[in-house]
Amino acid sequence: MSAPRVVSVADASPAQRAGLRVNDELLAVDGRVPRDVIEYRLFVDEADPELEIRRGHEELTVQLRKAAGEVPGIEVSSALFDRVRTCDNHCEFCFIYQLPKGMRRSLYLKDDDYRLSFLYGNFTTLTRFTELDLERVLTERLSPLFVSIHSTDPELRARMLRNPRGATSLRWLRALLDGGIEVHGQVVVCPGTNDADALETTLAGLVDEYSDLTTVACVPLGVSDYTTEPSMRPHTVAEAAAVIDLVEQWQELCLRSLGRRLVYAADEYYLLAGRQFPAVAAYDGFPQHENGIGMARAFEAAFHGDVSAAHGVQPGFFSWVDGAPAAGYRAPRAPRAPRAPRAPGALEPGTQEQVRVGQAPIAVLTGEYGAQVLEPLLRDQDPPIRLIPVRNGFFGGNIAVSGLMTGTDIARALRHEPAGQRYLLPDVCLSEGRFLDGMTVADLPLPVEVIPSDGYSLRLALESPAGPIRSESVAVVLGASP
Numbered sequence: 054m055s056a057p058r059v060v061s062v063a064d065a066s067p068a069q070r071a072g073l074r075v076n077d078e079l080l081a082v083d084g085r086v087p088r089d090v091i092e093y094r095l096f097v098d099e100a101d102p103e104l105e106i107r108r109g110h111e112e113l114t115v116q117l118r119k120a121a122g123e124v125p126g127i128e129v130s131s132a133l134f135d136r137v138r139t140c141d142n143h144c145e146f147c148f149i150y151q152l153p154k155g156m157r158r159s160l161y162l163k164d165d166d167y168r169l170s171f172l173y174g175n176f177t178t179l180t181r182f183t184e185l186d187l188e189r190v191l192t193e194r195l196s197p198l199f200v201s202i203h204s205t206d207p208e209l210r211a212r213m214l215r216n217p218r219g220a221t222s223l224r225w226l227r228a229l230l231d232g233g234i235e236v237h238g239q240v241v242v243c244p245g246t247n248d249a250d251a252l253e254t255t256l257a258g259l260v261d262e263y264s265d266l267t268t269v270a271c272v273p274l275g276v277s278d279y280t281t282e283p284s285m286r287p288h289t290v291a292e293a294a295a296v297i298d299l300v301e302q303w304q305e306l307c308l309r310s311l312g313r314r315l316v317y318a319a320d321e322y323y324l325l326a327g328r329q330f331p332a333v334a335a336y337d338g339f340p341q342h343e344n345g346i347g348m349a350r351a352f353e354a355a356f357h358g359d360v361s362a363a364h365g366v367q368p369g370f371f372s373w374v375d376g377a378p379a380a381g382y383r384a385p386r387a388p389r390a391p392r393a394p395r396a397p398g399a400l401e402p403g404t405q406e407q408v409r410v411g412q413a414p415i416a417v418l419t420g421e422y423g424a425q426v427l428e429p430l431l432r433d434q435d436p437p438i439r440l441i442p443v444r445n446g447f448f449g450g451n452i453a454v455s456g457l458m459t460g461t462d463i464a465r466a467l468r469h470e471p472a473g474q475r476y477l478l479p480d481v482c483l484s485e486g487r488f489l490d491g492m493t494v495a496d497l498p499l500p501v502e503v504i505p506s507d508g509y510s511l512r513l514a515l516e517s518p519a520g521p522i523r524s525e526s527v528a529v530v531l532g533a534s535p
């Protein structure tokens with residue numbers, strides 16, 4: 054167990070009034086030691102909780118004066134205070150096995166922890182789920198959860214997870230649904246393994262046995278140059294089109310029988326197959342946006358001013374592994390001081406070379422898939438906006454999403470670009486200020502402006518001579534884990 058540290062105290066909050074400080078370690082609440090941020094929030098929900106804290110070498114007791122249900126006003130340094138539950142699977146498509154050596158240790162962590170599923174939207178296979186976990190989920194109503202299904206054929210699922218428990222662990226999915234927990238599922242589709250007839254069998258199995266799932270995303274596996282699995286390969290164009298056709302066919306069936314679509318195909322399939330994305334309405338509010346379902350349409354809608362579609366950075370692959378705290382946790386956050394707007398034409402601070410942002414030509418850095426989405430949106434802008442697609446040489450393979458852009462590749466793309474222009478970069482490729490390869494924005498050869506990864510923010514950045522508000526960054530999105 055490692056005691057969480059206070060990382061911020063909100064102004065005028067019960068915590069501030071009680072004298073809590075940044076760096077205090079939280080040991081217990083009313084004599085109970087919370088195992089994670091979920092329990093912490095439940096414990097401090099009571100009226101007037103008593104906190105045991107460690108400040109330096111001193112242990113203190115602090116009583117918060119607050120009503121039941123009132124937010125105490127502190128944010129802590131980690132989501133889990135005990136050990137994260139790692140997965141006991143060895144999936145042949147696992148992207149973590151496809152990372153090059155020498156990246157930050159936390160990126161190699163294979164989590165399969167239902168608490169991270171609830172907090173951050175990470176997918177869990179349930180192979181290590183237990184009766185006690187079920188009891189906790191049902192008692193504390195940890196809903197929604199996100200479950201990797203891959204196949205409803207027990208033998209195929211066990212083979213894909215390389216774990217005999219893969220054959221039986223979907224019984225927990227049934228128990229969660231029976232207990233009224235909202236569950237979103239995903240199928241990572243691997244060509245030659247669980248696509249085509251196998252995918253059809255899975256979709257039929259879902260409708261038969263798990264039709265009370267809220268949504269199911271069909272996402273393609275990511276294949277990097279570092280895969281050691283000879284049978285894992287990207288989809289061909291025809292295979293991508295076949296997945297779309299099958300999913301759309303089952304959407305129609307589900308609409309008729311269940312009154313909702315249930316299954317959705319990832320944006321990557323439409324890009325790969327060269328097909329038009331479905332209409333905004335066909336995404337039913339984008340419940341799996343962070344898993345790459347409808348991102349392009351949501352981005353487009355937000356770019357054209359539909360603020361309700363302005364999804365920002367969402368939790369996803371690698372989202373919590375650096376010990377990110379409550380970033381994805383659905384809880385009121387300690388308010389931050391708003392950044393004062395700069396005057397038109399003012400200089401962008403904190404960059405290697407200051408640029409007159411009100412006058413400079415603009416270029417947008419994005420992954421190769423992002424460029425396909427942005428090109429029609431930016432085509433007729435006046436003055437013209439340039440797109441700089443960043444080829445992913447770091448991972449290679451079929452990796453083309455913006456979230457997996459690395460500093461190395463962005464630096465290469467910028468190397469021959471002129472100075473004195475504004476370069477906009479979506480924050481989805483940064484986690485706690487670092488790219489996946491450990492570089493930071495300051496390491497790039499030209500100054501860039503990091504903006505939230507949604508269409509509305511891009512529109513604001515293009516229109517604002519004062520430049521965008523820099524966002525916090527947490528995550529990337531690739532539907533490959535677990």
Ligand code: SF4
Pocket residue numbers: 140141142143144146147148149163164165178214533534535
């Ligand atoms: S894909 Fe997920 S479940 Fe499979 S081995 Fe990797 S981390 Fe574990």
